[in-house]
Amino acid sequence: MEIHLKIIGVLLILLALVHAIFPKYFNWKEELKSLSLVNQQMMSIHTFFIALIVFLMGVLCLTSTHELVETKLGKTISMGFAVFWSVRLIFQFLGYSSKLWKGKAFETIVHISFSGLWIYLSAVFWMNYLN
Known part of the structure; x- marks a missing residue:
């Protein structure tokens, strides 16, 4: 089980880092123009915090594997x-x-x-x- 949690840790950290390309890949500058400023900013801020929590899940899986299992x-x-x-x-x-x-x-x-x-x-x- 511990090896799977370590693999997941790496995968989640990579997934979190992939979030950094979302604005450019999905052309948010143009796509979100029709939204109000608060909605535009919520997209960016919520994406950042989703990436942060996914990153922290990954770090937890890598650094506290034994504790998660035991x-x-x-x-x-x-x-x-x-x-x-x-x-x-x-x-x-x-x-x-x-x-x-x-x-x-x-x-x-x-x-x-x-x-x-x-x-x-x-x-x-x-x-x-x-x-």
Whole structure:
């Protein structure tokens, strides 16, 4: 289990860092122009804080692996992470329209890859909590 939590730690840190390219990749400067200033800024600020919490989850998995596996608090944290990533998995299918990826090779690969990542994260955290 510890090796999986270490792998997850690295993956989550990488995922957090990928958030840095979102504004440019998704052309937020142009795409968000029609929004009010508060909504434009909320997009940027919320993206930053999502990236921060994902980064901190990754750091916790890397630096406190043994505690996550062996302590009651670690199991409770794992349960919280399991719920978080399980809900994220559900939103992968219910929150995004299939029109965004169906029939598009790159977008389909991204959709499938992230679905697999959310499944892996959810499964490892649930297994750690339940064992």
